[in-house]
Amino acid sequence: MSGTGDDFKWFGEGFDGFPKRLPEDVVEYIIFIINSKLSAIQTRERLQGFQRALATLEKKFLKEYIWQRESIRMDLVCDNRRWFLRGTTNYGDSVADEWLIVYFLRELSQEFPDAWIRIYDTDGEFLLIEAANAIPSWLTPEVAENRVWINNHHLCVIPVSDHDNPKSLAIEEALSIINDVPTKLQHLPKIEQEAFYRLKSFPSAISENQHHATLPIPRKLAYILRSNPSYIAPAVEAFYLRDPISLRLLQPEKSRTQLNFPPESFVSVSVRFTKVLYAQLLGQQWVPPGPYGEALAKLISKESGVPSVSREKAEIGIKVTAGFEMLAQHKLYADKKATREIQLLLEDIEAGDEALPSDDEIARWPKREDNEGWLDIDFVEFEKELAGKGAGSTTRGFGDKNAQDNLRKMVERFNKFIEDEDAGLDGAKGLGLDPMDIDNDSEAPPVGWEDPEDSDDSDDNEDDDEQADKEFEEYERTFEKFLTLSSAEKSALLDDARELAQVEEAEKEEDEEIKKLSEMMEAELFSHGALNLGAKKNSGVKPVMGDGEGRGKAKLEEFLEEVDDNDVEYLDEDYNLAENMLQAFKGQAGMAGPAGNLMSMMGICFPPDADTDEEFKNKNKDPVNNK
Template sequence: MCNLAQDNFKWFGEGFSGFPKRLPEDCIEYIIHIINPTLSPNQTRAHLLSLQKASSLLQKKLLKDYIWQRDPFALSLVHEEGQWLLRGCTNYGDSIADEWLIVYLLRELSMQFSDAWIRVYDTDGEFLLIEAANALPKWLNPEVAENRVWIHDAKLLVLPLSNPSKPQPLTLKESLAAISGSPSTFQHLRAVEAEAFRRLMPYPGAITQNQHYATVPIPRKLAAILHASPRYVAPAVESFYLRDPIALRSLQPKDAKRLRFPPEDFVNVSVCFTRILFAQLRSQEWAPPGIWSEALASLSEAAGNGGAVEKVEIGIKLAAGFEMLIKDNKNADKQAVREIELLLEDIESGNEALPTDQEIAMWSAREDDEKWLDINFEDFEKELAGKGANSSDTPKSGEANEEQNRGFGDKAAQENLRKMVERFEAFLNDDDAGIEGAEGLDDMDFDNDDPEDDDAVDDSDEEEEIEFDEAEFARMMREMMGMPSEDDKVTLIDEARALARAEELGSDEEEELNDGDEIRKVMERIEAELNESGALDLDITPRKIVASKGAVKGKGKRRAVELVQEYEGESEDDGEVDIDFNLAKNLLESLKGQGGLAGPAGNLMGLMGVQFPPDEDDRVTVVNDRVER
């Protein structure tokens, strides 16, 4: 059963009421209250016990040999906050059919007990309202829906807002007080009820339709176990379906005699599955190891055709699933495992004899068609188009029955798909729904559980429009990239050029332009700005190369001066100075890696107004501090 977190403890001081309670995944919880002012607490308790007994009788009547995916439907009598009530929680795993079967049982019980008020919810919350989302009134949104939805006298009732102008969430205590004080205030929204209970229409017939019988070869010992209780198939299939390397080790013990369900002495038995269990077992690709592989090969050879081989594979998988179920220590506390262990002890001790072939032949045999597993994509497309499987052509009389049974799945699946298509078409035809999404939102359409959200909503009302300052964004990006701003760059270029001209002039002209202190201050400022931007460490301009290699004589010195002049000449023509060559090179390589597609480097340069031509060659080299192809 589900393990629910308690929410009535205090660990961090007075006033702490516990962490919010959350259901585990794939769980449904249900609570039944008896609201009758004329009953004393003891009488209420006795009434709940009668309801619990009625639940058991209803299950015996409708669920004979029903196989639950994980946990069964069960009601426990509990005493909470001074009240007696019935509570239950079921882990339905992958079987949504189990969840809706529980809803059906609860609705049936509500018809038998007119003073019973039933709440049911799952991991997603009020899933009945989710099912009826297309018919909900505007005010009934997730912010206020909790504790407002009840099943009473086979009806779905909703407690309306006490103050529509200020919608607020509702506590369970407040909801129960409303039931006790003024039950007439609850609304019976028929459109919502029809949508919420739509999946219950096939019941109780859907209970047997969910089963699937298949005749498969299994070990005689396993046949005895399943004959004692068919429901053991569910945990065994799940053990095989969720197998891991540790569980698989149990299939290959050092001594084969240690196997509890050895792959030997096979007999053909009609095994009852649910459709989802059979599909899980059938869909698994598995290469059995050791003696399991030998058994599969031997049985397959005897079976002959393909359909029989598939049944052999299912039988081997089922036996392996039971072996892993029993051997895995994490399953030791499961009720099904304890019961299987007791049956095995009786068989292995000789207290219980294995069934003979004559006895097995007298067991009920049933073989169901597997066409529900097949998908006819032509019919599937017709259903998507809103047409029935037989709408396009009229079948011939001899083919009528066969054509009637064709489809991509069972009737429930077709009906669900048809409903989905209808809702999607309704959404597309909704003139009020635009590109921006739903219109006409009110305050309760925003998640404002956090008080800070209220301030955010108020601020959003005051702010009409947020402007984008492109120049400011470019300035911030240059700072992040270690590049000087436009103003600083212009100043730096002007001062650098002035210093260069001063160096080329004679000593007399140099004194006329600036004295030695001013030149030194300019040089220190340039060096500081270059260090701040990181350009000084990464710059590989000709001037820096010459300076780093010390004094150069003769032709080498003249060539170095020519390189510097050539570099500065290009900079003057372009009106820009290459502050960080490595940065530009990295950006080019990033753009090259995009292959002409959109990417971070291209987007960044585009925002700064820089456009690059397409890359025509993969080879990029640096010669004399220039990028050449």
């Protein structure tokens, strides 16, 4: 699937290119018409009818839908004299977009029974991943490619031939099987039920994925969003993925460019998001720079003229405004369709061809404020769901209903696997493990039974267990207390934790700098032999450790007289260290270096460099009086 298969050919073996892999967060879908009675022209017309039917579904269900990044689209393609439809969609962080595409294609397959549809994403056959606990043991990722198809509202699988080695199919092989022996395909209800489980909430899930909020935004921006509400998606993404260049564009004094959407002349309008987009904005911690910070302060203090603006809504309005500014100015988004259209609208406004809406006109626009309960997570209910005890609960649940249903299904699948009586230490019966998955390379000797009379170890283990129990009980009490706090108190605690983490990070960085400096000094000393304690003491260089020739020499001779025969090894190390330090000092050639700096810090000053005492005397004679 996503990796190289057994039939991959390397260089010299008929290399025909590396396996293709979809980018992250991209789903791809292909539609074939398998009908031997149709000619090539008729097949093409049938595919065009499929495209028209898709457009009808979009008009019916997607009037107000906002795609996270890209919408569903299919192009008519002819390859190897075969006509088919192919499309890709980048769904970004919105998995709901991916399942919406699955829903549309499945519905269209019922209207076109001769259409065979394959859909996959970066992870490969994600429909099989969704039905992982129901698939047969032979349907592994290595053989699943081109074997899973949607036809006539059902999920069909091409089985592995008994006489062939299990492997994935080429697309032409799969189409040949579908055309020649369609009865060979298997319809497995259990796999289908699990794979299409998320489609149970459609089509109502389409509208439930949207979220409306009334926000203060500049009048010019209100006009742009009124023209096309879907512009909100690329603008939120531009803000969410902001970089230093984007932030600079928000400050005219730095970028020396005029703002397209200056934060002024605010009006209160209803803005439509997807739940993912709204959550992305709400979760971003951001301090608005320059004029955006000033505008936020005015909105909160009611100086902007927009009544009834909460701090939260004011912050989101400022984030939306900044996102549109980044989208309009950043060269990174210049080629986006939304950016080009926004620039045309701005040019019409500047030219006077379009007038901005008045206060009376904006007042007549419909306003909608959706409940934000789906953002609230009751952690007590969440823990119940994880424990598999939330199915019969009469409370409203821990948050978003669809998320709760998906989590409940996941826990149900996990519990079903755990309770499988046929499951052993190696997993459920029939699934089996690949021999390479078993770690049998350990050479550790077998552990024998412990001596029951060895009570010391037992007592230590009991003490450790008791201490661990106490710590866990303390953690539970603290966690329960945290859950009872208000949002403001939780936010304050999180701010304190964040500040403490920053302090610890700064200390860690300081320790790293000291460590690097020490390593550099050690390397320098090694290079001059200052740390080589294994040298011979009779190397011919006398150590000098005083602040003058006579004083250093006298101290060293006095030390040598006091050392007895038992201290020879200790003397060698000190002597050699002094010798090596002197050589390191000489290597500095009179300039600053680690040896001199280190001894200065210890209060020791080296005398002028001289190879012998006589040379030192000669260098310090008075050139006039020859003294």
